[in-house]
Amino acid sequence: MHLDHSPSHSHSHDGPSALSADAHRPDGSRRAIRIGLGGPVGSGKTATVAALCHALRDELSLAVVTNDIYTREDAEFLLREAVLPPERITAVETGACPHTAIRDDISANLEAVEDLEDEVGPLDLILVESGGDNLTATFSKGLVDAQIFVIDVAGGDDIPRKGGPGVTTADLLVVNKTDLAPYVGSDLARMAADAKAQRAELPVVFQSLRDDKGVAAVADWVRGQLAAWTAA
């Protein structure tokens, strides 16, 4: 039995697994980068995850954790679309509160990411999708290394102006479904200006998963995050 009281000895080879945001695996190598995707209900989080898997799975070893509110809907969609083999997709149950599971009590999500690393690793990238929630739902830094907030043009073009922690602080803001803008009367230029005002230098991507470019810009951003993570 270890008599060392400091939690840092858990990094050693025979120690129990890490506690929280520890950037290393038990063997000392750098673990997979974890990227969270949050945002309001139906904004296109799962569709973005699926497109990212398609875009990145040939170049990276990746896995997905979903946090549904009351079903396994998101995990099942990803399984149906066969974006990844089933053992690379884990669903976490959130007790009706995704923001609790991704921010206030992240233990179930940490277990899911650690088990994925153990069972199908080594992994380069783990995407953690939150169930659709409100504009204040952000991921704990103990769970993810970077987060994407996904809103869409159909949810109202005043959302960037309203701000809130997701819109203001996420490492990347994605404004999805730009193909629908003409039909719902959303003013993309105004959304871009409001987002700029809220976020200063933090990046914003406008995307439509229905057009040719699809998720390409977000995939590039993810590659950049991974490169920075690996180099750190």
Add this chain to the structure above:
Amino acid sequence: MSRAALLVLADGRFPAGGHAHSGGAEAAVKAGRITGAASLEEFCRGRLHTSGLVSASLAAAAALGLDPVELDEAADARTPSAALRTAARRLGRQMMRAARATWPHPELDAVARLFPKGAHQPVVLGVAARAAGLGADDAAYCSLYESVSGAATATVRLLSLDPFDATGVLARLAPAMDLVARDAVDAARRAVEDGVDALPAGSAPLLEISAEAHAAWAVRLFAS
């Protein structure tokens, strides 16, 4: 020992995964057995005297330093439903993570190493109480309070029950909790002398059966 450590451990916001579980309340609501404050109270009273007592005695015994492996086996033997055993181990693993981060202690590390996928939650809770400098009665109270507060919180969400009514239920159960906690600690002390077979083995068959059914639902708000 610190009295305030008990508040930290007993706090419903202690990040150990409890928020995703209903303690059987979701199944009971669906079956029409919990429809409001009065039936919630009866449901919780039933839990207190069955699975609540068993869990509290396991937690107290672990806090007294009984062998966690033997206690974990005793917990398995007292939990017929496989779904409930799985839930208890998952919660034990989450409790372990939170406890090790909160009160680093070699005994916690040792149990974590023995049970990488989790020991039964009450056993981990008892070891966590030891690590926090708390006693057997503290562990029993934490475990008992959890066994009813989880169901009450879940019912507030499931039935949109008035939260003041739910809190009133918990307050009315306080005298019963005192009695059950005393029995749980007495049993744990006997177990120090006579072994884990001295721990109570009360069970609520309907909780076990409905947990199995609940685990198979396609659409549910809570994990158990």
